Amino acid sequence: MALSAHLDGVIRAVEASGAKVLGADPLPGDQGVLQLMVNDGEAAALRGVIDRLLSPSDLLITDHLPQVPRVFVSDMDSTMIGQECIDELADFAGIKDQIAAITERAMQGELDFIAALTERVQLLAGLDEAAIQQCLDERIRDMPGAATLVATLKAHGCETVLVTGGFHQFADPVAQRLGFERVVGNRLAVEQGKLTGGLVGDIVDSAVKERVLRECAAAAGDAHSLATGDGANDIPMLQAAHYGVAYHAKPKARAAANGAVDFGDLTSVLRLLGLAEGKWAK
Known part of the structure; x- marks a missing residue:
């Protein structure tokens, strides 16, 4: 319509x-x-x-x-890329259906995020570390418009941060490919070439996502901020941003945001801000 x-x-x-x-x-x-x-x-x-x-x-x-944002913080899985990395990685362990069911409930806001993440990571214990690279090569694909969105925002002087409840082993190469300047995420623990079923360091959850956005905006002089995400763990970040855009999102995330993209690709975010038409000055 x-x-x-x-x-x-x-x-x-x-x-x-x-x-x-x-x-x-x-x-x-x-x-x-x-x-x-x-x-x-x-x-x-x-x-x-x-x-x-x-x-x-x-x-x-x-x-x-709308003003040109000076800070852009985005979720990764099902936002900047078309997959949930942990679900695809689980396929290499033969348990994709089991893990994907937990992922879906967590993203719908039906489960505690940290508990759900911990449970899923534990199920991956013993998987060869090499499966991560294979999964990256064979399964993980950028969302249409992702690279254009990041490049356009950077050209307008916007700081770009990829913040994910997923894993650095995926987020770092995705960020490099798309042009993000910083990555905040979890890290899968590996010993002797196999996943241990644990994580290294503190867990990145919804509170961390929100904090990263607020800290970046404050450091830029309380600048206008943009956030994109799709799941329940993105809600605090979306609400904290001046422009919180729920991208093909779960119902709770969409309802919480002041922007939504239901039809288009990620370049629609630029159109919502007027940047695609060059309407607003840098």
């Missing part, structure tokens, strides 16, 4: 809900991207109307014209 074709109806419905639309800009595209601005505190009413009339949709709801 092209959002622009329904713009007048959306505006009438929003204003009927009590929110005042400050501006509306339908952007071009196969499905359309809609920018709507409302007064501070009225975003919830607008989001309810949008989701009722135009869900799924690519949207960003703010109380100001």
